Amino acid sequence: MNQQRVFGKLVGITGFLGVALGAFGAHGLEGVLSDEMLKIYQTGVLYHLIHSAALLSLVCANQKLWTSPWISRICIAWLAGIMIFSGSLYVLATTGIKILGAITPVGGIAFLLGWAMVTKIIKFVP
Numbered sequence: 001m002n003q004q005r006v007f008g009k010l011v012g013i014t015g016f017l018g019v020a021l022g023a024f025g026a027h028g029l030e031g032v033l034s035d036e037m038l039k040i041y042q043t044g045v046l047y048h049l050i051h052s053a054a055l056l057s058l059v060c061a062n063q064k065l066w067t068s069p070w071i072s073r074i075c076i077a078w079l080a081g082i083m084i085f086s087g088s089l090y091v092l093a094t095t096g097i098k099i100l101g102a103i104t105p106v107g108g109i110a111f112l113l114g115w116a117m118v119t120k121i122i123k124f125v126p
Contacts, residue, residue, distance in 0.1 A: 004066050006060040009077045011052060013116040014082055021090065029094070037093040044089030051078045051111060070120040077114030081107045 022045040029038060055078055058071060065071060085107025092100040 003072050003075075004063075006057060007055065008073070009076075010079060011055045011059050014055065014079070015052040018045060018052050021045055022049065033093060037096070040089050041093035044086040044093070047111065048082050048086040048113070051082050051114075054078060054114075065124045066126045068121045070117050074114045074117045074121070077110045077117065081111035081114065083107070083109060100105060 022042075025041045025045055030042045031040060033041065055075055058065075058075060059069075085104055088104045088107060091097065092104070111121065
């Protein structure tokens with residue numbers, strides 16, 4: 001299976017989870033979490049869904065773009081960002097374990113690295 005298809009399957013999973021976790025936060029956690037913790041959770045959902053959509057745009061890109069070695073690196077960075085940034089915010093908000101906030105910036109850096117690498121693929125855009 002080629003990389004584009006693998007990342008396509010992963011995008012389906014991250015998109016599904018983003019919507020499911022967003023719905024759970026809106027319907028299952030309202031009134032359970034403090035307003036502050038709910039806001040932290042919602043931030044995780046926001047970045048999760050934005051980067052799932054960004055990943056989808058890459059997966060749907062033409063084959064010429066996929067000749068760039070940067071595409072898979074961008075996908076990996078954004079997937080890592082979703083897991084580390086959003087994941088740590090989900091766990092922080094639902095458990096109150098504050099130390100998890102210390103790893104959240106690592107996920108933010110992964111998001112930033114992915115966006116910085118986008119500049120490397122522009123020459124592959126028709």
